[in-house]
Amino acid sequence: MKHQIEITVNGDAHHLLVEAHQTLLDVIRDLIGFTGTKSGCEMGECGACTVVMNGDAVNSCLVLALEADGTEIRTIEGMAQGDKLHPVQESFVENGAIQCGYCTSGMVMASTALLDKNPKADIEAIRKGLRGNLCRCTGYTKIIKAVESARDGEVT
Amino acid sequence: MKRKILGKGYPRLDALEKVTGAAQYTVDLKMPGLLYGMILRSPIAHARIKAIDISKAQALKGVHAVVTAKDVPLNIFSFYQWAADKTMLATDKVRYVGDEVAAVCAVDKDTAARAIELIEVEYETLPAVFDAEEAMSPDATLLHERESNVCFEVDRVVGDPDKAFAECDYVCEERYATDKVCHCCLEVSNCIAKWDQSGRLTVWTNTQAPHTQRQEVARILGISTKKVRFISSHMGGGFGSKLVLDMKTPIAAVLSKMTGRPVRIQNSRSEEFCTAKTRYGYTMYVKTGAKKDGRLWAREIKVIADCGAYQDKGPATLNFSNMMFAAHYNIPNVRYTGKLVYTNKQMGTAFRGFGNNQIAFACESQLDSLAAKMDMDPLEFRMKNANKPGEKMHSGAEIPTCGMSECMESAAKAVDWNQKRNQKGLRGIGVANSLHTAQGGRYYAYAATDSFIKIAEDGMITLITPAAEMGQGIHSAMAQIVGEELGIPPTEINVIGSDTDLTPYDLGSWGSRGTFVCGNAALAAAREAKKELIGIASEMLEVKSEFIKLEDGQAVAKAPGSPEVILPMAEIMDYTMNKRKAPISVRGQWADDMGPDWDVPKEWTKNVRSWAFGTQIAEVEVDEETGEVKVLKVIAAQESGITINQKMAEGQIEGSVVQGVGYALTEKQVLAEGKVVNDGFIDYKILSSEDIPEIETILVETGDPEGPFGAKGLGEAGLVPTAPAIANAIYNACGVRCYELPITREFILKSLKEKKAGK
Numbered sequence: 001m002k003h004q005i006e007i008t009v010n011g012d013a014h015h016l017l018v019e020a021h022q023t024l025l026d027v028i029r030d031l032i033g034f035t036g037t038k039s040g041c042e043m044g045e046c047g048a049c050t051v052v053m054n055g056d057a058v059n060s061c062l063v064l065a066l067e068a069d070g071t072e073i074r075t076i077e078g079m080a081q082g083d084k085l086h087p088v089q090e091s092f093v094e095n096g097a098i099q100c101g102y103c104t105s106g107m108v109m110a111s112t113a114l115l116d117k118n119p120k121a122d123i124e125a126i127r128k129g130l131r132g133n134l135c136r137c138t139g140y141t142k143i144i145k146a147v148e149s150a151r152d153g154e155v156t
Numbered sequence: 157m158k159r160k161i162l163g164k165g166y167p168r169l170d171a172l173e174k175v176t177g178a179a180q181y182t183v184d185l186k187m188p189g190l191l192y193g194m195i196l197r198s199p200i201a202h203a204r205i206k207a208i209d210i211s212k213a214q215a216l217k218g219v220h221a222v223v224t225a226k227d228v229p230l231n232i233f234s235f236y237q238w239a240a241d242k243t244m245l246a247t248d249k250v251r252y253v254g255d256e257v258a259a260v261c262a263v264d265k266d267t268a269a270r271a272i273e274l275i276e277v278e279y280e281t282l283p284a285v286f287d288a289e290e291a292m293s294p295d296a297t298l299l300h301e302r303e304s305n306v307c308f309e310v311d312r313v314v315g316d317p318d319k320a321f322a323e324c325d326y327v328c329e330e331r332y333a334t335d336k337v338c339h340c341c342l343e344v345s346n347c348i349a350k351w352d353q354s355g356r357l358t359v360w361t362n363t364q365a366p367h368t369q370r371q372e373v374a375r376i377l378g379i380s381t382k383k384v385r386f387i388s389s390h391m392g393g394g395f396g397s398k399l400v401l402d403m404k405t406p407i408a409a410v411l412s413k414m415t416g417r418p419v420r421i422q423n424s425r426s427e428e429f430c431t432a433k434t435r436y437g438y439t440m441y442v443k444t445g446a447k448k449d450g451r452l453w454a455r456e457i458k459v460i461a462d463c464g465a466y467q468d469k470g471p472a473t474l475n476f477s478n479m480m481f482a483a484h485y486n487i488p489n490v491r492y493t494g495k496l497v498y499t500n501k502q503m504g505t506a507f508r509g510f511g512n513n514q515i516a517f518a519c520e521s522q523l524d525s526l527a528a529k530m531d532m533d534p535l536e537f538r539m540k541n542a543n544k545p546g547e548k549m550h551s552g553a554e555i556p557t558c559g560m561s562e563c564m565e566s567a568a569k570a571v572d573w574n575q576k577r578n579q580k581g582l583r584g585i586g587v588a589n590s591l592h593t594a595q596g597g598r599y600y601a602y603a604a605t606d607s608f609i610k611i612a613e614d615g616m617i618t619l620i621t622p623a624a625e626m627g628q629g630i631h632s633a634m635a636q637i638v639g640e641e642l643g644i645p646p647t648e649i650n651v652i653g654s655d656t657d658l659t660p661y662d663l664g665s666w667g668s669r670g671t672f673v674c675g676n677a678a679l680a681a682a683r684e685a686k687k688e689l690i691g692i693a694s695e696m697l698e699v700k701s702e703f704i705k706l707e708d709g710q711a712v713a714k715a716p717g718s719p720e721v722i723l724p725m726a727e728i729m730d731y732t733m734n735k736r737k738a739p740i741s742v743r744g745q746w747a748d749d750m751g752p753d754w755d756v757p758k759e760w761t762k763n764v765r766s767w768a769f770g771t772q773i774a775e776v777e778v779d780e781e782t783g784e785v786k787v788l789k790v791i792a793a794q795e796s797g798i799t800i801n802q803k804m805a806e807g808q809i810e811g812s813v814v815q816g817v818g819y820a821l822t823e824k825q826v827l828a829e830g831k832v833v834n835d836g837f838i839d840y841k842i843l844s845s846e847d848i849p850e851i852e853t854i855l856v857e858t859g860d861p862e863g864p865f866g867a868k869g870l871g872e873a874g875l876v877p878t879a880p881a882i883a884n885a886i887y888n889a890c891g892v893r894c895y896e897l898p899i900t901r902e903f904i905l906k907s908l909k910e911k912k913a914g915k
Contacts, residue, residue, distance in 0.1 A: 035184035036177015038392070040342050041425040045837035048342055076177030085175065093171040096803030099811065100627025101174030102342035102392030108175060130845040134837060136340050136393050137627055138807055139814035140845040 005069035009034065010078030018065040025049045025060040027068065028075055036076040036105045040134070047133030050106035051075045057113035059132070076105035079112070088112045091150035092143070099137035107133050111147045121151060160707065161640040162865055165803035168632045169651060170390065170625075179390040182346050182362045183422060190348070191220055193411050193421040194268040195404065196258040196275050197431065198250035201500040201830030202284035202297065205248055205257065205277060212274040213260055218267035221414045222275070224258045228410050229378045235400045237375070239308065239467040241300055244376055244406045250279070251299050251465035252500050253831045254431035256403050261411040261419045284500040284830055288462040289439060291497045299465060299498040307463060308471040308496040310478050312760070314551045315489035320454035324445030328526040331441050332518035334897040336434040336462065337823045339507060340842050343392020345432050346422035349408035357384050357409055362391040364398045364624050365664025366656050372401040377409060388654040394626035395815075396506030397432055399666050400468050429835040434825060435507035436473055437462040438514035444522050450532055450540040456491035457481055457518065463496045464503030470496040473504070475599065477511035479763055482551035484519065484591050485541045490551060500830050506666060508812065508872045512592055513819065513879065517897060520588035520880035524887060534884065535573055535587050539564060543591065543769065545858070552761035559858040560589060563771035563793035566854045570791045571773045577888060582778040583788075586884025587771060590876035594768035594797065594860065594868030596669025601754050603669075604747035606660035607677040609638065609685045611740040613733050615709070615725030617642065618650040619681070622662030623674035625654065628871055629804045630670045634678045636800050637864050641682035642689070643706035644725075668869030671800065672766060673746055675864035681744025688740050692732050693723050766860050768868045770794040772813070774849075774881040778890045780908060783901030785886055787817050790878065793854040797868030802855070809853045809874040816878025818843050824898050 002017040009032055016031055028037045028051065037060060040048030044062040051060045052074040079086040085093070088111050098104050107130065114121055114129040121129065126147045127140075135143065149155060173179040210222040225245040232240040245256050258275050262268040283297040290296060291305040299305060321327055347361035357379070363369050366386040374381040391398070404421040411419040423432060441458040459477060463470045474494040482490050509516075527534040543549075545558040567587070576585045596603060608620040619638050623630040631653065635646035653659050662674065686706060693711035694701045703715040711723040732738055748765075756763070775789040792809045799805050822841040826833045834840045859866035883894045892907040 034177070035180065038181075038342070039183065040344075041837055043425065043836055043838070045425075046342065076175075080176055085172075089175045092175050093167045096165060096167070096807050098168060098171050098174050099629065099807055100342065100391060100393045101170065101179055102181065102627075104174050105177045127845045127848075131847075132844075134340075134342065134842060134844060136342055136395070136815070136842065137811045139810035139812070139851065140843075140848050141810045141814075141851050142803070142807060144845060 003066055005065060007068050008072045010075060020066060022065040023061050024063040024065055024068045027065045028060060034075050034077045038102055038105055047106045047110060048103055050109045050133060052109055052113050055113070055116065057110045076108060079108065086112065087155050088115065088150045090155040091146040094155055095142050095146035095149055097138060097142040097146040103133060103135040107135065107143055111150070115147065115151055119151065123148065159640060160643065161636055161646060163799050163802060165801060166636065166646050168629050168804065169635055169646065170631070181343055181390045181392055182348070182360055183343060185348060185360055185389065187348070187418050189417045191261040191263065191415060191417045191419045192265045192268045193259060193261040193408050193419045194272050195256050195407060195421065196272050198246065198253060198255040198257055200250060200279050200281055201253050202282040203250050203279035204282060205246060205250065206280050207278040208258060209276040210258065213271040216267065216271050216274060218263040219271045220261050220417065221411050222258065222260045222271065223410060229376065231376050231378050233372070233376045234467045235469055236471060239471055242466040244403050252502055254502055255465065256407065259407045259411060261415060286499055286501060286827065286830055288460050288497040288499055291499050292495065299500065305498040306495050307467055307498055308474060310474050310492065310494040312478055312492045314482060317454045317456050317489040317491040320489035321443070321445045324453050325448040326526060326530050327443065327445040328522055328529060329443040330522055330525060330895065332521060332895050333439045334437055334514045334517055336437045336504065336825045337819055338429055338434055338825060338840060339395040339397035339432065341393030341395060341397060344423040344425060344428045345398060345402055345404065346420065347405045347408055348418050348420045349405060349412045350418035351413050355383060358387065359384070359405055359409070360387050360389065361405060362398055363388050364394040364626050364666055366624060366654065367622065367661050368664050369401045370656050373405050373409065376406040386656045388624065391626040394665065395508045396510065396666065398626065399506045399664065426835040429840060430832045431502060433468065433503055433505035435513070436470065436504035436511065440514065440518040442518045442522050444526050446526055446530065450530070450537055452485050452487045452541045454489040455487050459494040461494065461496045462501065462504070463498050464501045465498060466503045467496065468503045469506045470504060472599065473511035475760065476597065477515045479760065480512045480591065481515050481519065482761065483549055483553040486543060486547060486549050488550045501827065502832070508815065509875045510667065510872065512876050516588065516590055516876045517879045517883065520877065521883050524586065524884045525893060535564065535568055538587065538589055553764065554762070555767055556861055557858045558767065558769055559795040559856040560769040562856045563769055563795060564589065566856060567771045567773045567791045567793040570852055570854065571775070576775065582780055582890045584885050584888030585773055585775045586881050586886070586888050587773045588877035588880035588884060590770045590873055591767050592873040592876055593667055593764040594766040594863070595672035596667035597763050598748060598750055598754070598765065599756050599763045600663065601750065601756060602663070603673060603750070604745065605662040605673055605677045607674065607681040607744045609681040609742050611685060611729060613729050615729045616650065617644060618652060619678055620659060621651060621653045621674055621678055622659040623653060623670045624665035626665055628665070628808065630665060630674065632804065633671055633800045634674060637675050637679050638682040640865065641679060641686055644709050648709065668871045668873065671867050671869045672863050675867060676746035677744050679744065679864040680746060681742050684742035684744055685740060688742065689728055692728050692736070696723065696728065696731050697721055766862060766868055768795045768870055768873050770873050770877055772877040772881040774878070774885040776882060776885040776889055778886060778904060783905035783908070785821055785899060785904060787849040787882055789850045789852070790881070791852045791854065792874055793856055794870055794874055795858055795868060796855040796870055797860040797863045798857050798866040799855050800867050805855055805870060806853045808870055810851050812874030813851050813878050814843050814848050816875045817849065817882065819897060820879035820882040821898050
């Protein structure tokens with residue numbers, strides 16, 4: 001049996017019919033078609049599918065579509081304003097914080113939620129705040145640097 | 157030489173796509189009529205297949221095809237055809253938990269999963285063997301129809317090791333072992349296969365070696381390579397796991413042919429851990445001898461490599477270990493014995509470092525054991541034995557350039573070696589050196605590639621390269637090389653690749669070869685383009701070519717006694733298109749001069765022509781109560797030849813070091829009766845942002861006589877010395893010598909207790 005939900009993704013309202021077992025990740029990638037949000041493990045272990053739900057970073061693979069009914073979701077596609085990147089995005093580019101890029105969407109979303117909640121997050125808070133987002137390429141060093149530099153307004 | 161473009165930290169060409177979520181990976185591709193394929197895998201480590209019943213699965217609504225070995229080509233395959241030992245689907249036997257038994261495709265994932273459950277297989281369980289040393293015993297159960305589970309051997313001697321050991325003043329003999337570890341690419345292995353109306357197969361997949369995999373899938377399917385095209389999208393990591401073809405590609409191809417529809421097969425994360433292959437686990441019996449004055453005089457190693465159920469990259473890995481073993485320090489007497497042994501486990505494959513990590517852990521740990529015996533500082537010991545530029549090794553290997561001493565000196569200076577070696581409490585530092593190929597290997601008796609550059613009528617430059625982008629940034633590096641030659645920022649160069657119909661043949665991205673091989677071809681093409689551009693500018697301006705250079709996207713002419721004249725690229729192109737009536741499209745090639753008589757087994761020491769050296773110093777703190785080892789800092793001095801892109805080069809080293817810390821301390825595949833128990837990131841621990849040490853990267857520029865602008869490859873080298881540097885730091889901190897990877901808290905606690913008890 002399908003259920004009707006209404007969710008707002010990157011400012012647009014979507015009325016959707018979903019199965020009870022479908023996840024927010026399925027909704028975003030398969031029903032709405034924003035493939036910037038990545039699936040890495042479907043178990044909430046890697047953070048590749050991180051999106052911001054009502055201001056909180058969540059693993060979208062662990063949120064049922066039905067639980068997301070009525071919520072406001074921001075995905076990586078909703079970060080830039082036209083050609084203007086979000087400062088966290090800009091900082092990832094400038095600091096060489098991207099390699100294969102598969103974790104990048106989740107990292108950017110988690111970092112943004114972190115800085116929105118704690119604009120003065122120190123390095124320990126950043127390291128701790130991103131521990132749920134795995135990266136196998138970069139060794140995190142440049143990612144942490146990118147978040148620090150976004151925090152300090154070093155990118156415009 | 158003054159560099160304008162090289163060395164600078166330009167953002168990657170694909171940074172914008174990746175940071176906005178626009179980059180399309182293979183998992184993101186959609187196409188009309190796409191069916192979902194799934195593989196039924198063996199739940200038993202070793203069994204005979206007695207019967208398979210697919211009727212229930214076939215009857216399920218939404219299922220389009222179900223296949224077993226009876227329905228597919230059964231060409232036996234391995235990376236080296238002479239080692240062929242695996243069919244697409246198991247015929248009579250399964251040899252590890254995860255072996256492919258049957259496959260389905262259906263309208264959606266849920267239906268495919270249900271169909272898999274409906275396939276009934278009757279197995280007769282056979283005795284299984286999980287330990288490589290046990291598998292060597294004469295009464296061990298045999299995996300394949302051969303006399304022994306030992307499937308490949310290497311035996312090589314330089315000098316006279318037996319005589320030399322007798323001449324040594326100090327000899328150290330130990331056993332070291334490393335475990336199987338997983339690549340853990342964030343994007344799982346996946347593909348879509350589609351046959352078109354003309355009978356041609358297109359495969360979209362995340363591969364490091366599209367041209368090689370094209371040949372491999374043709375071999376398995378028994379069709380002409382002409383019928384196959386490979387397209388790689390953005391890739392979520394490789395590290396060696398996406399080099400040799402995985403059976404899901406030919407399976408998807410068969411299912412697509414049967415149904416006339418495109419078929420996707422994608423690993424689950426659990427399948428990725430259980431079947432996407434691992435780094436080979438090695439057991440190593442090592443012996444090293446030195447003279448009183450500190451000169452290394454003899455070394456031997458007996459390697460027993462745990463192959464897993466099929467050979468894959470095993471033979472090449474054992475050979476590569478041998479090369480590194482014989483060239484690391486110029487030791488006059490060396491013996492290497494390697495055995496690759498089948499076990500009923502997931503097979504190994506290439507993994508960043510390729511047999512060097514295991515050897516480096518054993519040998520660099522043993523150097524410290526020997527130094528302790530000799531009462532010599534381990535750094536001084538290494539300095540005395542450092543490889544030197546221009547040296548011809550006793551083994552026959554030639555080392556044109558070498559920054560080993562500079563790497564050691566700069567790393568030691570950055571850490572204040574003497575002070576840090578004598579810290580109070582359970583804190584210490586340790587050093588390890590590495591050497592690694594900086595240009596792949598010549599062991600396929602083929603090392604060449606082409607690149608094309610075309611310049612559009614508006615001056616836009618496009619490089620067509622076979623360099624396989626897996627996230628390491630090779631396309632950006634290519635653009636920076638071409639940009640340097642043509643005086644144009646890399647951001648203005650269009651790089652196209654990743655499609656075997658479009659790109660020239662190349663072996664792929666592995667062995668740290670891309671920068672060297674594809675970089676040289678790209679540079680050769682850029683030189684041709686430059687010659688043409690300057691020639692045309694010379695004709696237009698009536699100024700001799702020698703007075704014209706290319707910079708900032710234009711030709712600048714400065715003849716003696718004349719004012720400087722500037723000619724934008726677009727004007728040159730307008731002239732050549734409309735006046736000369738000819739476009740500019742050029743080709744560049746790099747080909748190894750190995751010659752037709754290259755004999756790999758005989759000339760094994762010449763398999764690498766360019767080497768990259770590195771030194772890492774790790775600082776650790778050991779917790780006496782818990783046995784926890786905390787890596788506080790790693791200084792990584794790595795030869796880059798010349799640095800093409802500062803940030804990307806640092807990124808390669810930082811990523812390598814963090815993988816190396818995981819290899820040393822946290823990563824291990826746990827098996828129960830051959831079944832992987834820790835098949836997720838919760839139980840298989842790769843480092844998170846909270847766990848990483850501070851990393852200081854020092855890039856040592858020595859210049860390679862043959863690398864593009866002097867560059868060497870550095871994609872793998874940074875991982876090689878990390879684990880032994882940590883092991884040596886632990887010894888310095890608490891006097892415990894670690895003989896196995898990963899180094900567990902249990903081992904440290906037990907060893908500390910034994911030490912206290914005076915054992």
